Amino acid sequence: MTGAPLLSIRDLCVTFPTRQGEFQAVRGVSFDLGRERLGVVGESGSGKSMTGRAILGLVRPPGRVTAARMDLDGQPILNLPERRMRAIRGGRISMVMQDPKFSLNPVMRVGPQIMEAYRLHAGGGRAAARARALEMLAAVQIRDPERVFGLYPHEVSGGMGQRIMIAMMLAPDPEILIADEPTSALDVSVRAEVLNIMDALVRDRGMGLIFISHDLNLVAQFCDRVLIMYAGRVVEELPARDLHAARHPYTRGLLDSLPRLDAPVDRLAVLERQDDWRTEAIDASMVDALPGGLR
Amino acid sequence: MTPMLQVSDMDVWFGPPHARVTAVKGATFSVAPGESFGLVGESGSGKSTILRAVVGLIPGWSGRIAVEGKPVAGIGRDRAFLKTVQMVFQDPYASLHPRHSVDRVLSETLALQGLGDVDRRITRLLEDVGLGRGFRFRFPHQLSGGQRQRVAIARALAAEPRLLLLDEPTSALDVSVQAEILNLLKDLRAEHQLTYVMVSHDLAVVAHMCDRLSVMQAGRIVEIMDAATLRAGAPREDYSRALIAASTWRRA
Numbered sequence: 001m002t003g004a005p006l007l008s009i010r011d012l013c014v015t016f017p018t019r020q021g022e023f024q025a026v027r028g029v030s031f032d033l034g035r036e037r038l039g040v041v042g043e044s045g046s047g048k049s050m051t052g053r054a055i056l057g058l059v060r061p062p063g064r065v066t067a068a069r070m071d072l073d074g075q076p077i078l079n080l081p082e083r084r085m086r087a088i089r090g091g092r093i094s095m096v097m098q099d100p101k102f103s104l105n106p107v108m109r110v111g112p113q114i115m116e117a118y119r120l121h122a123g124g125g126r127a128a129a130r131a132r133a134l135e136m137l138a139a140v141q142i143r144d145p146e147r148v149f150g151l152y153p154h155e156v157s158g159g160m161g162q163r164i165m166i167a168m169m170l171a172p173d174p175e176i177l178i179a180d181e182p183t184s185a186l187d188v189s190v191r192a193e194v195l196n197i198m199d200a201l202v203r204d205r206g207m208g209l210i211f212i213s214h215d216l217n218l219v220a221q222f223c224d225r226v227l228i229m230y231a232g233r234v235v236e237e238l239p240a241r242d243l244h245a246a247r248h249p250y251t252r253g254l255l256d257s258l259p260r261l262d263a264p265v266d267r268l269a270v271l272e273r274q275d276d277w278r279t280e281a282i283d284a285s286m287v288d289a290l291p292g293g294l295r
Numbered sequence: 296m297t298p299m300l301q302v303s304d305m306d307v308w309f310g311p312p313h314a315r316v317t318a319v320k321g322a323t324f325s326v327a328p329g330e331s332f333g334l335v336g337e338s339g340s341g342k343s344t345i346l347r348a349v350v351g352l353i354p355g356w357s358g359r360i361a362v363e364g365k366p367v368a369g370i371g372r373d374r375a376f377l378k379t380v381q382m383v384f385q386d387p388y389a390s391l392h393p394r395h396s397v398d399r400v401l402s403e404t405l406a407l408q409g410l411g412d413v414d415r416r417i418t419r420l421l422e423d424v425g426l427g428r429g430f431r432f433r434f435p436h437q438l439s440g441g442q443r444q445r446v447a448i449a450r451a452l453a454a455e456p457r458l459l460l461l462d463e464p465t466s467a468l469d470v471s472v473q474a475e476i477l478n479l480l481k482d483l484r485a486e487h488q489l490t491y492v493m494v495s496h497d498l499a500v501v502a503h504m505c506d507r508l509s510v511m512q513a514g515r516i517v518e519i520m521d522a523a524t525l526r527a528g529a530p531r532e533d534y535s536r537a538l539i540a541a542s543t544w545r546r547a
Contacts, residue, residue, distance in 0.1 A: 043469040044440075158338075187337040188496070188541040195544050214469065221544050257474035259503035261526055261542075267481065268474035268503070 004074065005032035006175055006208040007055070007093075011068040014050050014059055014232075025050045025063075027232040033176065033208045037199075039223035039240060040212045043254075047232040048212045052178045055210075056095055057085040073175070091121035094169035098181040100161030104153040111137075111149030114168045121172035136167035140197050159190030163197065170201060176208045184213070195222060216243065216254055228254075231278045250277050297364040298325040299458050299490040300332075300349070305358035307341070307348045318344045320514040322358070328457070331484065331491040333501035333508030333522075335538070340511040342494045343385075346460045349492075350382050362458065378408060381451035385463035387443035391435040397421070397446050398431045404453040420449040423486075425479060441472035445479070452483070459484075461493040465500065477504060498542050502526050510535045 014026040026047040031038070042048045054065045057080065070078040077088060089095075097103045105113055114133040115126070122132075130149075137145035140163040153161060162182060169177060179198065183191040199222070202209045213219050219226055220243040228236040228251045236248040246252055253271035307319035319341040326332040334342040348356045351370040360367050362379055372380075384390040391400065401417045410416060418428050424445040435443055444464060451459060464480070465473040477500065484491060495501050501508050502522050509519045510530070518532045528539050 043471060188538065189337060192541050192544055216470070218544060254470055257471045259474075259477070259497075259499040261499045261502050261528075261539075264502070264526060267478050270474050270478065271471035 005034050006073060007033040008069060008071045008074075009033075009055070009067060010070075011066075012051065012054060012070065013066045014047070014054050015064045015066070017062050024232055026054060029229070029232075029234055031227060031234065031237070033210060035206045035208055036225060037202060037209045037211055037223040037240075039219035039226040040210060040229060041214065041216055041219050041226055041254075042229035043214060045231075046229040048229050049180050050232075051229070052095065052180050052210060052212055055178065056089050056093060057082075058089075087121075090117060090169070090174070091172050092174050093176040093178065094172070094174040095178040095180065096162070096165050096169050096182045099185045100153070100158060100165050101185075103165055104161060106153050108152075109149070110151050110153065110156065110164050114164070114171055117168045118171040132171055133167075136171045137164070139170070139201070140164070140167045141193065142167075157190075159186050159194060162186060162190075162194050166194070166197060166201075170205075173205070174207065176210065177202070178210045178212070180212045181214070182211075183218075184215075216258065220244065233278070235277060249274070296327065298361075299328045299330070299363060300326040300492060301359070301361040301364075302345065302349070303359040305345070305348065305356060305360065307344050307353055307356045309353075309355060318514055319348070319356075322511075322516050324509055324516065324519060326458075326490060326492055328490055329488055330507065331493065331505045333505035334492065334494045334511060335496065335498060335501050335508055336511035337496070337538075339513075341514040342511050343462050346382065346462050346492065346494055350380060350460060374409075378454050379456055380458045380460065381454055381456040382460040382462065383444075383447050383451050383464050386467045387440055387447050388435075388467070390447050391443055393435055396432050396434050397426075397438075397449075400446060400450055401453055404450050408454045410453070410455075416453070420453055423452060423483065424449045425475075439472075440468050441475060444468060444472075444476055448476075448479070448483070452487070455487075456489070458490045458492070461491055463495055464493070466495065466497065473500075480504065498525060498539060510538060 010030045012026055012029040013024060016023045016025060029051055040048045040051065053059055059065050065079060067078050070076065072088065072092065111133050114136060115129040118132050119129045134145045134149060137148055142148050142160065142163060148156065156164065183194055186194060201207065211219065211223055220240050223240040226238055226240050226243055227234045228248065230250050236246060236251050238246060244255065246255065256269035257271050259268060303323045305319055305322040306317060308315050308317045310316050322345055334345060336342045344353065347353050349360055351372040354370050362376060367376060398417065401420055402413050405413050405416055417431060421428055421430055426442065426445050438446065465476050468476060483489060493501065493504055502525050505522055507519060507521045508525060510517045512534050518530055518535050520530050524530055530536055
């Protein structure tokens with residue numbers, strides 16, 4: 001990572017009131033994001049999606065987001081008024097969700113949806129927006145952009161739907177893309193295509209990518225750096241290529257519980273959860289890695 | 296030896312004649328007693344459809360299905376069939392009735408199978424799937440995903456079947472929970488001499504669980520191979536090799 005981070009987050013907490021008292025979905029997450037691919041891995045309920053939603057201001061009341069710092073290019077974006085947040089969301093930070101079936105408007109053709117997203121943030125006339133939409137569809141390797149432009153979401157496959165989502169999210173040229181399980185609903189062959197497209201776009205445009213996933217092997221191959229989350233906290237941070245040499249027992253446990261094609265075992269290792277993973281002090285090396293300290 | 300399950304020249308289709316979609320075309324395979332057989336392929340390749348046609352959930356099929364040498368027809372399945380063959384579905388959030396307690400799920404199945412001694416059997420089933428009797432009067436919303444899948448497995452085992460059809464039994468679960476359920480399924484197979492037919496899109500899971508597997512593409516069985524061939528990445532057909540290659544992403 002070089003220069004000032006695109007996004008700098010310190011001590012992010014997301015809290016929901018429940019009948020049993022406050023529930024903390026995210027408990028003090030801190031990280032910096034540069035022009036890189038940052039993987040966020042964890043099991044369901046670890047707070048990885050909630051972290052992404054908190055950055056975009058998508059946590060609905062009564063949920064509460066607090067942080068010591070949440071800066072985009074040095075400007076605080078924590079709990080901005082909805083009107084100002086809307087200019088950032090989609091424009092400067094975009095999000096691709098898991099299933100294109102639920103993220104595209106089912107009663108609107110694909111092309112006009114991309115045009116709408118683009119004009120909302122970049123302005124400009126219809127002709128320019130149309131050209132941009134077609135250009136973006138071509139950028140995500142859709143062979144016949146003119147034809148796909150006029151299709152409804154139910155007329156496209158899952159993989160194409162996800163590529164359309166990525167085209168729409170990238171049309172306003174955001175600085176940061178948050179991808180929340182972008183390939184989990186896709187088949188392996190289509191998954192490779194979508195990942196290649198995201199990989200090329202991030203590299204060529206110099207974007208920051210937050211890649212949220214439960215798939216450790218995929219993150220190890222796709223990302224530059226990985227945060228491992230457990231019970232709302234980051235328990236380990238390491239370069240993606242060193243993921244298989246992870247030290248934290250939770251990360252190790254997750255890796256060992258995966259069946260592997262190249263290493264047959266009779267029984268899979270079962271993760272023994274320990275209470276102190278929830279509370280133990282955060283590794284000092286992780287604190288040192290953050291310019292400006294934890295708070 | 297009579298195969299536990301024999302499927303020959305099976306076609307399965309959906310929709311009325313003028314808009315017919317054939318989801319499975321000419322599938323032929325056989326599974327020996329005590330074997331664990333996998334079906335892999337992309338979504339839409341017809342792997343789950345085969346299982347659903349075997350248990351009689353799809354009316355439109357032709358060809359031959361025989362369980363322990365006894366052929367079945369149409370969608371009717373007699374009591375002897377359902378005592379031999381049971382199925383576990385993908386999503387334990389959807390396959391359990393939200394307002395039926397674990398006790399009711401299991402006792403209803405036992406009653407349908409005409410099995411008595413319900414109390415003892417339920418306790419035994421819950422212990423078999425690693426839940427313990429404390430879970431007997433819980434409702435699905437009081438259970439985690441892994442616990443629900445254990446209940447679904449207990450329900451399938453209630454009939455004391457010999458053939459278990461597993462449709463993506465762990466793909467809705469976290470990896471750590473997946474490991475627990477796969478271990479449980481392995482133990483149960485050894486303990487009760489079960490035969491498995493397992494559908495999965497995860498090649499590593501199939502290699503771990505199955506002795507042999509068939510690769511499906513667009514409704515056809517492309518190739519049947521053993522797990523060692525899969526692990527060695529040395530199948531005969533190009534499509535199978537492409538599927539294995541695609542399961543790990545590498546920067547282009």
